Amino acid sequence: MMDVRPLHNEQDYDWAIGEVSRYFETEPTLGTPDGDRFEVLSSLIKEYEDNHFATAHGDPVDVLHFAIESMGRSQAELAALIGRNRASEILNRVRPLTLEMIRIICKEWNIPVSALTGQYELGRAYG
Template structure:
């Protein structure tokens, strides 16, 4: 089993690609063990790289976009073209509908999207 430490974003991308390749591994196999170990390493790296407790709802969205290679265009598909840019620039608050859509589409925990944050004017 060839396991490597995750010390950089490049290592992280490589590990995530390997996890995707192994995703359907059967429990009890060497592939499943590799998947389990890599998932644990990725989780630890992500917790260090992007600490969740420090993020407000907008920063949570931005971190998710960076982590998953998503763009403003991807966000517009979820919450609408006119609103996406305003949300990221903190000119408009997230609505309950937007929070639900982000939670269901991108699997961002809803509690990470509900907190208060300052708007810029």
Template structure:
């Protein structure tokens, strides 16, 4: 099995083409093992060259709400009164540490996303 590191964009594209040809390989076969190794190399290359930014806190909350069919009322135990939930979702109020902990625990929203906050500027 001749495998080399992915160092260039051309190496990356070539490896993706090869992975495409191996997608139907059975696990435990030589082709399946090659697919596993190449996928690992591509993942490492992409992590370095195409890093993904975490969503901000409000986007993470809205995503989880959509994903789990949650309503504003479902967030009250984690955030506080209904008006406070609306303020957070409108970016008029930042999350507190207590809110971050509760959202993380209750809804499995990654804490890394919850601490990534953008608050709307106040109107003059």
């Protein structure tokens, strides 16, 4: 089937994300060859994420720490995406993630949106 393969490692995962992201601008019609490919790739990506990111899911701040420690990301990269003070405040549980921050981080770091939308506690009152 159209160069689709199992996702065994992070390189395979990155390849699949790149392939499926081409369909985001114009999602293919269901039942077409591109539609079938999109559906299969999306299923493979979801399965890979469920198996490899499951330990980090539940607490968005833990997911960010996991990305920094285990996925080759850095706090400086996070700061470049959302702002230096904001990155520090989020990682220290002082400030909550906003929807716009979640969108940016998920797009740039290929993190599933569901990994950053869970509720979590802040270390001190924000506001």
